[in-house]
Amino acid sequence: MLWTRKDLLDLQSLSVEEITAVLDTARAFRAVGERTIKKVPALRGKTVINLFIEPSTRTRISFELAAQRLSADVINFTAEASSLKKGETLKDTARNLEALNADFIIIRHSAAGAPHFLARVLNAHVVNAGDGAHEHPTQGLLDIFTMREKKGSLQGLRVTILGDILYSRVARSNIWALRKMGAHITLCGPPTLVPRIFEQMECRVTSDLEEAIADADVINLLRIQHERQRKTMFPSLAEYSSLFGINRARLAATKPDVLIMHPGPINRGVEVDSEVADGERSVILEQVTNGLAIRMAALYLVNGGQAASTETPEQAAA
Amino acid sequence: MLWTRKDLLDLQSLSVEEITAVLDTARAFRAVGERTIKKVPALRGKTVINLFIEPSTRTRISFELAAQRLSADVINFTAEASSLKKGETLKDTARNLEALNADFIIIRHSAAGAPHFLARVLNAHVVNAGDGAHEHPTQGLLDIFTMREKKGSLQGLRVTILGDILYSRVARSNIWALRKMGAHITLCGPPTLVPRIFEQMECRVTSDLEEAIADADVINLLRIQHERQRKTMFPSLAEYSSLFGINRARLAATKPDVLIMHPGPINRGVEVDSEVADGERSVILEQVTNGLAIRMAALYLVNGGQAASTETPEQAAA
Amino acid sequence: MLWTRKDLLDLQSLSVEEITAVLDTARAFRAVGERTIKKVPALRGKTVINLFIEPSTRTRISFELAAQRLSADVINFTAEASSLKKGETLKDTARNLEALNADFIIIRHSAAGAPHFLARVLNAHVVNAGDGAHEHPTQGLLDIFTMREKKGSLQGLRVTILGDILYSRVARSNIWALRKMGAHITLCGPPTLVPRIFEQMECRVTSDLEEAIADADVINLLRIQHERQRKTMFPSLAEYSSLFGINRARLAATKPDVLIMHPGPINRGVEVDSEVADGERSVILEQVTNGLAIRMAALYLVNGGQAASTETPEQAAA
Numbered sequence: 001m002l003w004t005r006k007d008l009l010d011l012q013s014l015s016v017e018e019i020t021a022v023l024d025t026a027r028a029f030r031a032v033g034e035r036t037i038k039k040v041p042a043l044r045g046k047t048v049i050n051l052f053i054e055p056s057t058r059t060r061i062s063f064e065l066a067a068q069r070l071s072a073d074v075i076n077f078t079a080e081a082s083s084l085k086k087g088e089t090l091k092d093t094a095r096n097l098e099a100l101n102a103d104f105i106i107i108r109h110s111a112a113g114a115p116h117f118l119a120r121v122l123n124a125h126v127v128n129a130g131d132g133a134h135e136h137p138t139q140g141l142l143d144i145f146t147m148r149e150k151k152g153s154l155q156g157l158r159v160t161i162l163g164d165i166l167y168s169r170v171a172r173s174n175i176w177a178l179r180k181m182g183a184h185i186t187l188c189g190p191p192t193l194v195p196r197i198f199e200q201m202e203c204r205v206t207s208d209l210e211e212a213i214a215d216a217d218v219i220n221l222l223r224i225q226h227e228r229q230r231k232t233m234f235p236s237l238a239e240y241s242s243l244f245g246i247n248r249a250r251l252a253a254t255k256p257d258v259l260i261m262h263p264g265p266i267n268r269g270v271e272v273d274s275e276v277a278d279g280e281r282s283v284i285l286e287q288v289t290n291g292l293a294i295r296m297a298a299l300y301l302v303n304g305g306q307a308a309s310t311e312t313p314e315q316a317a318a
Numbered sequence: 319m320l321w322t323r324k325d326l327l328d329l330q331s332l333s334v335e336e337i338t339a340v341l342d343t344a345r346a347f348r349a350v351g352e353r354t355i356k357k358v359p360a361l362r363g364k365t366v367i368n369l370f371i372e373p374s375t376r377t378r379i380s381f382e383l384a385a386q387r388l389s390a391d392v393i394n395f396t397a398e399a400s401s402l403k404k405g406e407t408l409k410d411t412a413r414n415l416e417a418l419n420a421d422f423i424i425i426r427h428s429a430a431g432a433p434h435f436l437a438r439v440l441n442a443h444v445v446n447a448g449d450g451a452h453e454h455p456t457q458g459l460l461d462i463f464t465m466r467e468k469k470g471s472l473q474g475l476r477v478t479i480l481g482d483i484l485y486s487r488v489a490r491s492n493i494w495a496l497r498k499m500g501a502h503i504t505l506c507g508p509p510t511l512v513p514r515i516f517e518q519m520e521c522r523v524t525s526d527l528e529e530a531i532a533d534a535d536v537i538n539l540l541r542i543q544h545e546r547q548r549k550t551m552f553p554s555l556a557e558y559s560s561l562f563g564i565n566r567a568r569l570a571a572t573k574p575d576v577l578i579m580h581p582g583p584i585n586r587g588v589e590v591d592s593e594v595a596d597g598e599r600s601v602i603l604e605q606v607t608n609g610l611a612i613r614m615a616a617l618y619l620v621n622g623g624q625a626a627s628t629e630t631p632e633q634a635a636a
Numbered sequence: 637m638l639w640t641r642k643d644l645l646d647l648q649s650l651s652v653e654e655i656t657a658v659l660d661t662a663r664a665f666r667a668v669g670e671r672t673i674k675k676v677p678a679l680r681g682k683t684v685i686n687l688f689i690e691p692s693t694r695t696r697i698s699f700e701l702a703a704q705r706l707s708a709d710v711i712n713f714t715a716e717a718s719s720l721k722k723g724e725t726l727k728d729t730a731r732n733l734e735a736l737n738a739d740f741i742i743i744r745h746s747a748a749g750a751p752h753f754l755a756r757v758l759n760a761h762v763v764n765a766g767d768g769a770h771e772h773p774t775q776g777l778l779d780i781f782t783m784r785e786k787k788g789s790l791q792g793l794r795v796t797i798l799g800d801i802l803y804s805r806v807a808r809s810n811i812w813a814l815r816k817m818g819a820h821i822t823l824c825g826p827p828t829l830v831p832r833i834f835e836q837m838e839c840r841v842t843s844d845l846e847e848a849i850a851d852a853d854v855i856n857l858l859r860i861q862h863e864r865q866r867k868t869m870f871p872s873l874a875e876y877s878s879l880f881g882i883n884r885a886r887l888a889a890t891k892p893d894v895l896i897m898h899p900g901p902i903n904r905g906v907e908v909d910s911e912v913a914d915g916e917r918s919v920i921l922e923q924v925t926n927g928l929a930i931r932m933a934a935l936y937l938v939n940g941g942q943a944a945s946t947e948t949p950e951q952a953a954a
Contacts (some may be wrong), residue, residue, distance in 0.1 A: 033419040037363030041389075046672030047701060058414060061393050065365060065418055068391040073675075073704040092901060096694060099924035100701055101669040106909050265410060288417035351737040355681030357709075376732060379711050383683060383736055386709040583728060606735035 003301040007119040007126040010135040011176040019177055022297050023145050023261045025305065028317045030293035030305050032069055040070050042300055042316045043070035048104040049097050050076045053090070056108055058264065059139075062288075066295035072104070090114060091121055098124045104299060106182070107131070125302040127295075133167045137261055138298055140173025142291040144181060146283055147218050147288070150259055154181035160212045161185065162244060163222030164193045164270065170222060170263050175201055188212035189222075189244060190235055209244055220261040221246060221271045237270050247273040251281065259283050321619040325437040325444040328453040337495055339471040341463050343623065346635045348611035350387055360618055360634045361388035366433050368394045371408070371448070374426055376582065377447050377457075380606075381424045384613035390422070408432060409439055414415040417600050422617060425449070445613075445619040451485045456616055457581055458491025460609040462499060464601055465536055467608070468577055472499035476529045478560060479503065481540030481589065482511045488540060490635035493519055507540075507562060508553055508568045526563055531572050538579040539564060539589045555588050565591040565624050569599065577601050639937040643755040643762040646771040647812040655813055656931050659781050661941065664953045666929035668705055678936055678952045679706035684740040686712045688765070689726070691742055695765050695775075698924075699742045702931035708740070717814050730754045740935060743767075748928065761938040763931075768813075769803045774934055775899055776809025778927040780817060783854050786895055790817035796848045797821065798880060799858030799907065800829045806858060806899050810921070811837055818935055824848035825834050825880060826871055845880055849890050856897040857882065857907045873906050883909040887917065 002017040010018065032038055048067040050060050060076065067074045077097070094105060104125045107115050112134035119126040132138040149152055159178055164173045165187045172175050175198075185203040187194050198205050206212050213219055224240060235243070245258065260272065260282045268274050277284060300316060320335040350356055353496065366385040368378050378394065385392045393416070412423060422443045425433050430452035437444040448454040466472055477496055483489045483505045494518075496503050503521040505512050506529075515521050525531050531537055542558060553561070564578065578600045580592065586592050595602060618634060638653040647655065668674055679705060684698050684703040696712065703710045713733070730741060740761045743751050748770035753817060755762040766772040784790055793815055801807045801823045811834075814821050821839040823830050834841050842848050849855055871879070882896065896908065896918040904910050935950060 035363070038365065038419055039363040045671070045675040047674065047704075049697075057395060061367075061395065061415075062418060064393055065391070068365075073701070077697065086674055089904070092904075095921060096900060096924050097697075099921040100698060100928055101674060101925065264414060268410075269409070285413060285417040288414050290417065292418055317783060353681070356683065357681040357735060375713060379685075379713065379733075380736060382711055383709070386683075454769065582732060586725070586728075603731060603735040606732050610736055 003305055006302060007115070007128075008298045008302055009115050009119055009126065009128045010138045011070065011173045011180075011256075013139045014137075014177070014180070017091050017182050019141070019144070021181060022141055022294065022301060023148060025297035025301055026141070026145055026290065026293040027149075028314045029069075029296040029300070030290065031046055032296070032317050033289065033292060038069050039071055040317055041071045041110060042071065043067065043072035043103075046070075046072040046103040046303070047101060048072045048074045048106065048130075048299065049102045050074065050078075050079045051094070051097065051105050051107045052076070053107070053109045053114075053128070056130065059108065062291050063127075063129060063295050066292050066299060067104070069292075070299055072299070075102075080144060085149060090118070090203050094118045094122055098122050101146055103303070125299075127298055127302065133169050133172070133174045135176075136169040137173050138291065138294050140177045141298070142287055142294040143170075143174055143261060143263070144177050144183075145294055146261065146287050146290050147183075149257065149286075150283060151217060154178065154183050157183040157217050158215055159183050159185050159218040160188060160208075160216040160218060161220045161222065161244075162212065163224060165189055165198060165222070166193045166195060167225075168222050174220060175203060179203075182250055186216065188214050190240070209250070210253065213246075213250065214253060216258055217262060218259045219254070223263060223265065224267055224270050230292075238249065241270050245270060246276050248275050249298075251276050251279075257281075261287060264288065321623055324620060325433070325446075326414060326455055326620055327433050327437055327444065327446045329455045329458050329491045329498075332495070332498070333496050337424045337459070337462070337498060340459055340612065341466060343615035343619055344459070344463055344608065344611040345467075346632045347387075347614040347618070348608065350614070350635050351610060356387050357389055358387065358635055359389045361385065361390035361421075361621060362595065364388075364390040364421040364621070365419060365629070366392045366424065367420045368392065368396075368447075368459065369412070369415065369423050369425045370396045370431075371427045372593050374448065377426065380446075380609050381447060381613050384610050384617060385422070385520065387610075388614055388617055392619070393420075397577065398594060408436070412436045412440055412442075416440050421621070429609040430607070443617075445599070445616055448487055451487050451490070451531045452496065453491045453494075454487040455491050456609065456612050458495045458615070460605055460612040461488075461492055461538060461579060462495050462501075462579070464579065464608050464610055465501075465577065465607050468606075469535060472496065472501050475535050476533055477501050477503050477538060478506060478534040478535040479528075479538045479540065480506050480530065480564075481542060483507055483516060484513060485543075486540050492538060493521060497521075504530050504534065508558070511590045513620050527568070531564075531576075532577055535571060536577045536579060537564065537572070541581055541583070542585055550582070555585075559588050563588060563590060563596050566593050569594050569597075575599075579605060582606065590597065639941055642938060643751070643764075644773055644934045644938055645751050645755055645762065647763045647773045647776045647809045647816075648771065649873060650813070650816070652816050655777070655780070655816060658777055658930065658937060659784060661933035662777070662781055662926065662929040663785075664930040664950045665705075665775060665936070666926065668932070668953050669925065674705050675707055676705065677954055679708035679739075679939060682708040682739040682939070683737060683899055684708045684710045684742065684935065685738045686710065686714075686765075687730070687741050687743045687745070688712070688714045689745045689750075690766070692766065695744065695880065698764075698927050699765060699931050702928050703740075703934060705928075706932055706935055711738075723938075726750060726790065727757055728919070730758055730760075731866075734758050734760045739939070745870060756873060761935075761940065763934055766805055767806050769808070771809045771812075772805040773809050774927065774930050775806050776813045777934070778923055779810055779856060779899070780807075780813050780819075780899060781930055782897065782923050782926050783819075784897065785922075786919060787853060790814065790819050792884075793819040793853050794851055795819050795821050795854040795856060796824060796852040797856045797858065797862060798824050798845075798848065798882075800833060801825055801858070802829045802862075804858050805902070810856060811839060815839075820847050822852065826876070845886070846889065849882075849886065852890060852894055854895045855882065855890070859899055859901065860903055860906050873903075874944040877906050881906060881908060882912050884911050887912050892894045893917075900924065 112132035115128035426447040430450035435448035748768035751764035
């Protein structure tokens with residue numbers, strides 16, 4: 001096992017071996033969710049704090065369940081209810097949580113770099129659950145885990161990421177990991193949201209949807225954050241849907257075994273039509289299931305995992 | 319054991335045998351709450367999600383405790399914090415929760431039929447915690463459980479339900495179950511809220527309080543939802559209290575062993591005076607205790623209960 | 637062991653022996669937080685309800701973790717989400733929680749005396765987590781626990797409490813406990829907030845900061861609640877900081893082994909400069925860690941602790 005990091009902060013800094021270690025560990029843990037008793041004792045007596053300064057029910061619940069299935073205790077700490085309102089700084093909040101013997105801080109924050117900052121000042125393990133437009137590493141990992149499970153290998157895989165690339169932390173985490181793992185990436189969307197600068201990350205950049213999806217093995221649709229989208233740079237929802245929404249006709253012009261992915265929640269009729277989202281090429285719900293396994297793996301590995309014992313992930317999941 | 323259903327959605331569709339199965343199972347589980355260690359391993363490693371799209375602290379806590387006492391893990395998901403705000407549909411939310419390997423979805427929703435809809439699209443067990451003005455089956459079951467414990471039998475029992483019948487899911491669940499179990503039902507309240515149509519459900523309908531309570535064995539008071547009551551159809555609180563509130567004088571005109579029930583929270587001085595609510599005929603707090611036992615029984619039975627093993631509820635509660 | 641009380645409501649009514657019993661028990665439990673598995677089975681199967689009618693994330697989390705580490709089940713009940721909005725009285729809420737077989741009610745409330753009221757009407761154990769401007773006993777206990785750990789003894793210790801004494805429940809709990817334990821207390825702050833009446837509690841009262849801190853063994857800084865401070869009685873934050881804030885220069889005029897304490901969260905640059913708050917004399921984060929041990933001790937003792945068995949706290953913590 002090659003994992004020796006205290007934290008999981010981003011995919012940009014991980015090696016191929018480290019990414020592979022997470023994927024392999026997640027495979028062992030995924031089986032836990034399919035058992036009658038969905039629980040292993042790996043983190044019994046450990047305290048996990050969900051520090052969500054930006055709201056996210058789905059990601060928070062996924063981490064909460066991952067911790068529960070590893071038998072850890074979980075505390076939810078959200079900004080609305082917190083003393084952050086009283087002017088406490090993030091650093092003070094985190095140090096206080098650590099002083100409560102927290103072993104893990106899962107942090108979502110609107111500021112890029114917040115998890116890295118905490119990782120430097122804390123002894124606790126820090127896991128990035130999304131920081132600004134920077135990275136969302138467990139989402140990136142669950143995406144490539146799903147691709148690998150379905151396609152066998154990431155090497156040479158053609159992955160098209162579609163939508164608002166510029167402001168997407170999901171896109172960034174996907175790009176870093178997919179490039180490392182040898183996949184070919186195409187980025188597509190409205191030109192204002194998919195600037196040519198991404199070519200420097202060895203991605204093909206295009207606004208031509210037909211070209212972007214014709215040879216794709218995977219189409220990863222980003223969520224349109226229409227409630228907080230930059231009004232001046234973003235077309236209307238109807239325009240977006242008509243130009244870039246994946247419907248039955250457009251699916252017909254793709255490879256017959258293309259995977260349709262989406263981090264959820266879906267805007268039905270915008271990024272994707274229901275027919276496609278619920279169709280046989282869609283692996284959107286499998287992504288959710290795999291996300292739980294990836295988060296179990298992340299908590300397990302940063303805690304020391306096999307590095308700290310002779311136990312294999314398979315044994316930990318037993 | 320006669321329980322074979324995957325879900326608990328309403329009392330209208332249950333047979334006498336099924337209702338009796340829940341009541342008998344609840345009796346076994348009620349003893350768990352009286353022990354030093356209030357926990358049995360029946361649902362260890364199972365995941366229960368409280369999906370409350372309409373707020374309800376009391377019912378949510380009752381289900382949360384029921385799940386904890388069966389050793390399940392519980393996740394709370396409320397509409398305020400949820401991605402429902404982002405436009406996600408109920409079906410997508412529920413499917414996502416199921417993809418996280420949720421075994422049980424407890425749902426409260428303002429739309430009648432929401433639990434039935436989920437039960438059809440999910441493999442997870444669905445328990446209705448109140449859907450619009452339709453049903454609140456665990457409330458109905460805890461009400462009749464309390465009546466049976468106190469009166470020995472429901473057969474021939476005279477039960478008066480008092481208040482806003484028309485819009486009450488509690489009333490509907492009571493009516494369905496009590497009729498099946500052989501009780502006689504009187505519905506009483508302001509005429510606009512207790513229409514004659516309920517006579518088709520084999521209930522006596524009256525606006526005459528004296529008549530309604532004179533021969534009652536049980537008086538079940540509905541909560542006045544004055545904060546969201548239809549203004550045009552409902553009298554003032556003072557008027558309601560003076561016409562239908564149960565006070566000492568009115569209690570004196572009932573049978574000496576009448577039971578005073580209320581689903582809570584009480585509006586003291588409106589539906590009932592404190593003297594009566596806290597008096598010796600009141601079983602209001604016992605209803606709360608019994609509710610927990612009923613919810614343990616519901617989770618236990620939909621999960622397979624004895625049908626899945628040779629274990630009796632008594633053994634499961636041991 | 638001298639603890640026989642059902643509840644922990646205030647420090648005013650505790651004896652020296654009772655206070656000492658909590659401190660000694662907390663020392664045994666503090667070690668639990670330093671282990672790999674931070675859990676003891678002392679309260680397994682017990683139900684703890686956090687009834688927070690006034691918001692407080694930090695204190696709520698500290699109690700929640702304390703309960704988890706004793707293996708109890710915890711339910712959070714906050715006013716925002718509660719049926720208190722529906723007009724339910726505190727007494728009814730608490731009785732309903734007790735009817736759910738709650739073993740412990742941890743209550744924070746804006747009204748002084750609310751915990752005492754509940755303790756009288758409930759069989760459940762009640763722990764005061766802060767009531768109005770009255771008391772915050774677990775904060776007082778963690779403060780003197782920290783002083784005793786660092787200074788060896790409280791007898792003759794010179795403790796200066798600085799800030800808004802008049803409206804501080806933390807100050808009151810400190811004063812009661814420190815006097816009983818034989819410490820000498822100086823109260824200091826703006827004259828409107830530190831009235832001479834406190835001399836009747838055997839405290840030295842002064843507005844002269846230099847005098848107040850020159851011979852202090854401990855300086856306990858109260859948090860300036862500027863978001864809800866009485867506007868007419870309180871100076872501006874800048875004025876408060878310039879008159880009473882502890883900075884490097886002022887620290888230089890204290891004993892070299894003075895302890896700097898603060899209940900948190902800190903207003904950096906107001907009560908204390910960062911240099912001092914993060915400096916070697918500060919024990920602010922240790923207070924947080926000790927708070928968890930104190931709360932474990934409180935829950936353990938009110939539940940019967942050694943009084944109910946031959947088990948020592950050391951054995952319970954084993």
